[in-house]
Amino acid sequence: MKLSRRTKGFAAVASAAAFALLATGCSGGSSSASSSGSSTDPITLTVTTFGTMGYDDLYKQYEAAHPNITIKATNIDTGDNAKTDWQTKEAAGAGLPDVQAVEEGWLSAVMQVSDQFNDLSQYGANDIKDRWVDWKLKQATDSKGRLIGYGSDIGPEGLCYNRTDFAAAGLPTDRDQVAALFGGDTATWDKYFAVGQQYKAATGKAFYDQSGFLWNAMVNQQKEGYYKTDGTLNVDGNADLKTLWTKLSAATASGLSANQTAWDWGKGKAFTDGTFSTFVCPGWMLGVVKGQVTAAGGDATTGWDFANVFPGGAANWGGSFLTVPTQSKHPQQAADLAAFLTNAQSEAAAFGVAGAFPSVTAAQSDPAVTGTNALSTFFNNAPVGTILAARAKGVVAQYKGPDDSVIQSQVFGPAIQQIDSGKADGSTAWNNAITLLNQLVVNK
Template sequence: MKLSRRTTAATAAALAAIALGAAGCSASGSAAGTADDPITLTVTTFGTMGLDDLYTEYESENPGIKIEATNIDTGGNAKTDWQTKQAAGAGLPDVQAVEEGWLSAVMQVSDQFTDLSDYGAKDISDQWVDWKVKQATDSNGRIIGYGTDIGPEGLCYNSTLFAEAGLPTDRDEVAALFGGDDATWADYFALGEKYHAATGKAWYDQSGFIWNAMVNQQPEGYYTSDGELNIEDNSDLKELWGELAGGAAAGLSSGQTQWDWGKGKAFTDGSFATFVCPGWMLGVVKGQVEAAGGDATTGWDFANVFPGGPANWGGTFLTVPTQSKHPKEAAALAEWLTEAKQQAAAFTVAGTFPSNIEAQSDPAVTGTNDLATFFNDAPLGTILAERSKGVVAQYKGPDDSVIQEQVFGPSALSLDSGTDGQAAWDNAIGLLDQLVVNK
């Protein structure tokens, strides 16, 4: 048998595990801590990452470890929490989840994070898609994060609402309706106008998420690949903003508050018919529908199509701040949580599509699970694998999340309130100058 790099690494890891087991160590390779006097590892995550049950499993397999987990509601609030504690020089957890959108800010102080290469990261780096590893590698070649999920985007749609408007409901027919591999945002907004004319209802929940998707699928977004701001004279972004403004003016936006949706009611009362869905958002949709008393019969489905082509929104890394008093044990936990089996398990709970290559073909990802059942038995993992093809890791600058949330966030909201597209763009540029350029 020809041994690949992964096979060789796996063999070495297995031999190491046997040796550690003979020495009375835990499965994670941590000799410190006992069942009577365990080490406590703190973990901070955000959103819906699907890790809760895995903590319990890890504690069961490693009786010398106790995990105290904190989950923050959104990535933006998690960034603020991290920045506050980072600046104070205290309070960071042993394992810190970092979102792709603010990874560049983390990289500005990468020396404040443990180089996971010291704990074997380079030996196992080929288990993730290569661009995920590159994102987590600083300018000095230090790997500071293990990849959890990536965020390839497909289109969620409500088949019940589509049927009421006389549109096809079969997901393959829906994908073809939008243009399949050649789907454009112009097609998306044109279909929205037909839907609105037939029903009088909105097409999507609000303009902010649409704009985020548009920006993320560009070769270069808010920053050029060499780190320069790329907004004010960017004709591509201006053109997309014009399309977005036109959609809002045509009544296609429901004007929902981001991350609110009236405790899920907007997902069940017909407020909108389509929703942009990176993998991790699938769990959010399910949670919102169920919070409002809905279930699989509410009609949400998932199609293998996305306007404008491949796009990636989000994705997370598990890091170990140098503030950790137990970096070896924390690194072992972060490694275990991002292994194939665990990433596959997280997907079944939250729809977080694995960055771990082996996990992408795991039956738990490609087969039927509760999340897939909710989306009309859609082959979620297979669709997301298809949607991940062609995705290019976009460079995210240090203020990327600030620009998305605090610069274009208010301006996208103003579009939904009737503000003219040019006026909303000018307002965004004013906020950019205030919050980023001249901060």
């Protein structure tokens, strides 16, 4: 099970947003030259991203405004694979791009070698540091006070549901009524699973695609997740996590999970054939849902909608940063590009393409986010940007330790597969996860 964010990209940014980018300028950073030459020398900037970040049209805009710059972009399918790529090149001391996208889940590992990244304060960051929500800026600041990353998106979560499936089960289909069905502002996992039982009793079908994404959300909702804020592990003996695991495993054992493989939904077929009817959706996941449905031949009439509710309250899944490794031969130009890709207009445009909810505060109220776009049209004209802004309230960044992604994918991944497949009960699967934790993290 991989719980890295996003899969493949889709769609194109709205032309109005693209023109707005040209009109508003390209960077809040300094325009001074790097040590490689003058600011007008022809150069190539390499960029490595992952999943769906919505940057393709933005690259074109930047190249048009900077005729001397060519952008060579590499996009890796998942955050987990991007982490492996980064680690391999970082260990080799060569091969890293000028701009490296870093996922929240492995930011802590990056921070352990933060001296391998440029301090963006030396390249214009002090002029634009008020762009971001406070906690996003703090996440990318190392122990020496060096800012090594510009925030792209954050991942507040709402609930995707299928109206057609809900109607077949006799459940409400209006998104406000659906939010109320799950408890509104006081929605709980108990209530979510209870509605799931109603749905299964009426249709005989599963309620969610697999247990891993739910578990990820449950962990992210805690004040402290797999690590305490002091950097110590927080899994074995954690009564809160164990209680949540017991609830999840019981719901899964009752048939609420469709036992899908994470990130593999049969080329989208499971999103169109009623295999499951609810899906946890941080903003960037909306783009994934749309892409999956489209890949399977579906469209807006397939019935997916988006409600302003989430079991257990506010949760954040994912969020990325753009960094400039010290291997870059063009650190100033790379920092300028990163600043452009994370300005308000660019983040608003990326949202329209990929659902990546902006970490820049001004972008969160931009009409490109709050108004009609391809995502809102697909989700039954849901005000997706407005909903995500509401879901972002109360979200506080959770400390992610150096092996956070390892614990999620390699420790609890097998345990999730065991409960989804019925090969182990919840208690056995939890104990198996603790065994893996000791092998892969504690005693590595």
